[in-house]
Amino acid sequence: MRxxxxxxVLFVLTLWAAITLNFILPRLMPxxxxxxxxxxxxxxxxPVTNAERAAIEAQLxxxxxxxxxxxxxYLKDIATFNFGRTYSFPTESVSHTIWQALPWTLLLVxxxxxxxxxxxxxxxxxxxxRRGKTADSVVTMGATFFAAFPPFWLGLLLLYLFAxxxxxxxxxxxYSEGLTPSWSPSFxxxxxxxxxxxxxxxxxxxxxxxxxxxxxxxxxxxxxxxxTFAEANGLRSRTVATLYAARNALLPNVTAxxxxxxAVVGGSVLVEGIxxxxxxGNLLYIAVTNHDYPLMQALFLVITLSMLVTIFIVDLLxxxxxxRVRREVxx
Amino acid sequence: MKRPSRLRSAYALTAxxxxxxxxxxxxxxxxxxNTSSSDSSVLTIQGDAGNPTLVENFNPFSTTQLEGTxxxxxxxxxPSTVDGSYTPFxxxxxxxxxxxxLVYTIRSGVTWSDGxxxxxxxxxxxxxxxxxxxxLDTTGVWSQLKSVTASGDKVTATFKAPNxxxxxxxxxxxxxxxxxxxxxPKPDTFTNTKPVGTGPFTLKSFAPTLYSLAKNASYWxxxxxxxxxxxxxxxxSNQSTNQLDVSSGKFDWSYNYLPDVEQTYVAKxxxxxxxxxxxxxxxALFMNLTKAPYNxxxxxxxxxxxxxxxxIAEKAVNGYTTAASSSGLILPNEEKWLDPSxxxxxxxxxxxxxxxxxxxxxGYTLQGGKLVKGGQQATMTLVMPNNFxxxxxxxxxxxxxxxxxxxxxxxxxxxxAQYETEIQAGTFDTAVGGFGGSGSPYTDFNNGLNSAYxxxxxxxxxxxxxxxxxxxxxxxxxxxxxxxxxxxxxxATYKLQQVMYTxxxxxxMYYGGSWGLFxxxxxxxxxxxxxxxxxxxxxxxxxxxxxxxxxxA
Numbered sequence: 001m002r003x004x005x006x007x008x009v010l011f012v013l014t015l016w017a018a019i020t021l022n023f024i025l026p027r028l029m030p031x032x033x034x035x036x037x038x039x040x041x042x043x044x045x046x047p048v049t050n051a052e053r054a055a056i057e058a059q060l061x062x063x064x065x066x067x068x069x070x071x072x073x074y075l076k077d078i079a080t081f082n083f084g085r086t087y088s089f090p091t092e093s094v095s096h097t098i099w100q101a102l103p104w105t106l107l108l109v110x111x112x113x114x115x116x117x118x119x120x121x122x123x124x125x126x127x128x129x130r131r132g133k134t135a136d137s138v139v140t141m142g143a144t145f146f147a148a149f150p151p152f153w154l155g156l157l158l159l160y161l162f163a164x165x166x167x168x169x170x171x172x173x174x175y176s177e178g179l180t181p182s183w184s185p186s187f188x189x190x191x192x193x194x195x196x197x198x199x200x201x202x203x204x205x206x207x208x209x210x211x212x213x214x215x216x217x218x219x220x221x222x223x224x225x226x227x228t229f230a231e232a233n234g235l236r237s238r239t240v241a242t243l244y245a246a247r248n249a250l251l252p253n254v255t256a257x258x259x260x261x262x263a264v265v266g267g268s269v270l271v272e273g274i275x276x277x278x279x280x281g282n283l284l285y286i287a288v289t290n291h292d293y294p295l296m297q298a299l300f301l302v303i304t305l306s307m308l309v310t311i312f313i314v315d316l317l318x319x320x321x322x323x324r325v326r327r328e329v330x331x
Numbered sequence: 332m333k334r335p336s337r338l339r340s341a342y343a344l345t346a347x348x349x350x351x352x353x354x355x356x357x358x359x360x361x362x363x364x365n366t367s368s369s370d371s372s373v374l375t376i377q378g379d380a381g382n383p384t385l386v387e388n389f390n391p392f393s394t395t396q397l398e399g400t401x402x403x404x405x406x407x408x409x410p411s412t413v414d415g416s417y418t419p420f421x422x423x424x425x426x427x428x429x430x431x432x433l434v435y436t437i438r439s440g441v442t443w444s445d446g447x448x449x450x451x452x453x454x455x456x457x458x459x460x461x462x463x464x465x466x467l468d469t470t471g472v473w474s475q476l477k478s479v480t481a482s483g484d485k486v487t488a489t490f491k492a493p494n495x496x497x498x499x500x501x502x503x504x505x506x507x508x509x510x511x512x513x514x515x516p517k518p519d520t521f522t523n524t525k526p527v528g529t530g531p532f533t534l535k536s537f538a539p540t541l542y543s544l545a546k547n548a549s550y551w552x553x554x555x556x557x558x559x560x561x562x563x564x565x566x567x568s569n570q571s572t573n574q575l576d577v578s579s580g581k582f583d584w585s586y587n588y589l590p591d592v593e594q595t596y597v598a599k600x601x602x603x604x605x606x607x608x609x610x611x612x613x614x615a616l617f618m619n620l621t622k623a624p625y626n627x628x629x630x631x632x633x634x635x636x637x638x639x640x641x642x643i644a645e646k647a648v649n650g651y652t653t654a655a656s657s658s659g660l661i662l663p664n665e666e667k668w669l670d671p672s673x674x675x676x677x678x679x680x681x682x683x684x685x686x687x688x689x690x691x692x693x694g695y696t697l698q699g700g701k702l703v704k705g706g707q708q709a710t711m712t713l714v715m716p717n718n719f720x721x722x723x724x725x726x727x728x729x730x731x732x733x734x735x736x737x738x739x740x741x742x743x744x745x746x747x748a749q750y751e752t753e754i755q756a757g758t759f760d761t762a763v764g765g766f767g768g769s770g771s772p773y774t775d776f777n778n779g780l781n782s783a784y785x786x787x788x789x790x791x792x793x794x795x796x797x798x799x800x801x802x803x804x805x806x807x808x809x810x811x812x813x814x815x816x817x818x819x820x821x822x823a824t825y826k827l828q829q830v831m832y833t834x835x836x837x838x839x840m841y842y843g844g845s846w847g848l849f850x851x852x853x854x855x856x857x858x859x860x861x862x863x864x865x866x867x868x869x870x871x872x873x874x875x876x877x878x879x880x881x882x883x884a
Binding site for chain 2: 030031032035036037038039041048049050051052053054055056058059085088089090091092100159164171172173174175176177178179180181273274275276277278282283286289291
């Protein structure tokens with residue numbers, strides 16, 4: 001039980017630290033929300049005036065009050081899940097803005113993360129098992145090749161080739177202009193069409209990490225005595241590869257998978273930006289450029305929370321997956 | 332434990348995002364894509380920047396209203412941003428009975444789009460609402476107004492002090508219906524998703540990536556409205572995608588700076604594609620007048636004389652606009668106000684000998700190519716937002732030209748919000764910024780030079796941030812505020828231009844353009860050099876002027 005208790009205490013401490021950092025960091029950025037709003041207006045070419053500044057200050061309330069009292073309100077608001085209104089869209093509540101963007105990111109980044117993990121791990125197992133053979137070289141070299149692509153660059157390339165040059169896909173957005181999001185089959189297929197290019201970009205660039213990780217784990221595990229023992233016992237090579245080697249080699253990859261699932265909520269700022277995808281990554285970018293403290297805080301909170309929660313779950317899962325941890329828990 | 336590193340990387344995303352903008356902005360292409368709607372009576376305007384989707388907000392007092400709101404509501408009158416001449420809307424005209432009393436005659440026979448009649452009471456209600464809630468008063472009308480009252484078809488606005496040119500601001504307040512807005516509890520956060528206005532269009536549909544307006548059949552000048560529908564597709568958050576959209580010909584009207592516009596836009600269909608890039612503001616150097624050596628007029632003159640403005644305009648905006656006049660006026664738009672005694676229309680030519688003479692009056696001598704005073708070389712740090720590529724190109728040219736004059740110029744490129752903070756607080760050295768563009772010389776000079784705005788350093792001010800103080804300017808502005816006769820107005824404006832020209836509080840460089848791109852395939856009557864009734868800007872009341880000016884092709 002001490003193991004679980006220790007994990008819970010650690011979880012709470014990390015959460016507090018994250019929440020506090022989350023409060024401090026946005027306020028360390030140079031510039032203020034009012035100036036950011038003015039900047040947004042005047043970048044349109046509208047001449048701005050002192051009157052406009054006063055009106056915007058009145059619209060935003062007073063974000064420049066005493067820091068300590070702001071921190072107090074902030075903690076209270078988090079405890080009551082009251083995130084207030086955004087500065088970027090002063091008519092919208094933060095929760096509503098995030099809820100609107102969340103499903104897009106969860107589906108796009110979530111599905112591509114799972115796909116990349118499954119595919120990458122399988123390829124890694126295969127390459128590790130056939131280490132030194134042609135298959136291994138092809139997989140390893142292919143993975144190295146794709147790992148060298150920066151995601152934003154690959155995104156721009158795919159956009160230029162398949163959306164602009166060959167006009168196979170739409171050039172921007174999560175769905176066609178004029179549609180309203182719904183669960184109708186026609187909308188879903190439209191949204192799927194729009195998600196192919198950003199999905200491909202994300203999957204291709206994250207695949208390699210899983211391949212390398214799994215291949216190296218496999219090779220390590222294959223050197224273990226129990227694998228040699230299994231082979232010596234004349235078990236079928238597939239049984240040795242999957243049940244003996246892969247099962248044990250999978251453990252570190254599960255940790256990494258948990259972490260990247262937690263990171264899914266953070267979205268992918270660059271890829272979502274390139275494809276104008278209506279997800280959390282884009283929202284985060286808007287929040288930062290507008291000095292939108294309420295939105296930024298809520299977003300970082302969601303990101304850190306999902307991160308901490310997945311780490312916590314992975315920690316607990318280890319009790320089931322790894323007999324060594326189980327023994328520690330029992331003691 | 333991997334936790335700390337993962338947390339850090341979440342924040343690193345932010346930094347990565349900021350980097351990305353520069354990367355994206357540098358990548359552009361050209362080609363063909365979808366062409367605009369086949370229905371020839373639909374007007375398609377490049378709409379608001381969706382981030383990446385739009386937030387429904389048709390509140391005409393909100394700073395985040397959708398641009399189409401300007402076709403739903405009308406103000407009393409709209410002064411042209413080119414020359415300030417008025418086009419009447421809900422008022423048929425205005426007169427000053429004395430310099431503090433402005434009387435509008437309200438148009439009769441106008442109805443709201445829900446069928447209820449419009450009256451002078453709606454006008455008074457709207458102004459009173461802005462008085463009660465400062466957050467709605469984005470143009471600051473109540474900083475000048477004392478009261479607004481109605482009597483029959485007359486609405487009288489009384490000013491606290493004489494301010495004739497302020498009629499331009501009062502006239503442009505959008506008027507909303509009392510019978511609906513009186514019951515809105517919080518008008519500043521009201522999103523007004525079922526807008527009822529007097530304008531030429533009503534809201535037809537809203538989706539997060541596109542909204543459509545339909546023609547208001549009962550509009551009082553329905554005969555002047557050619558489009559049956561206006562579509563506003565959301566702009567992409569990615570600038571290169573926008574440029575692809577524009578050059579594909581998707582829009583009837585868009586607003587973009589395109590390098591080599593003849594090739595990237597017009598050449599795709601020369602028979603229907605047109606552009607007009609009139610000057611819309613002055614891009615200038617703002618030296619911080621609270622600092623030495625900028626508080627010395629001779630040093631400022633030296634800087635002004637060292638600049639070759641045509642080259643700067645060529646580098647910054649492809650030469651689409653010209654060198655700016657140091658009168659402070661935007662030429663040729665405001666030519667009628669120009670002081671005829673200014674040589675060369677006030678455009679200061681590069682004159683290195685005169686510059687050296689001016690610098691030496693400020694105590695600087697040229698030693699081995701360096702301007703030196705007390706053993707120290709003159710330095711200047713130019714600050715501008717990091718995403719304004721035209722300003723940056725101009726600043727690089729300025730740096731090299733002032734370098735020849737012997738000043739060591741450095742560029743500082745912060746994020747836009749930080750730039751705003753620095754210039755407002757007065758902690759900058761020299762800023763690149765915009766001056767004027769309202770169409771009214773009074774408004775431009777008042778915002779740019781009025782001593783009342785020259786706040787102490789670290790007290791933010793948006794206007795007169797260079798912190799210029801001059802009794803002559805204040806007097807001339809006061810005279811201009813009182814003057815109802817054009818001859819009197821001209822004399823006061825000449826005085827202001829003389830101060831601009833001889834005191835050099837601001838160093839005008841070149842005119843910033845208004846980047847109007849049009850298609851005449853469906854509609855004609857777009858503003859142009861020969862028919863300059865408005866700047867081609869889709870983000871202010873010019874939209875209402877232009878859309879009611881179009882005819883079917």
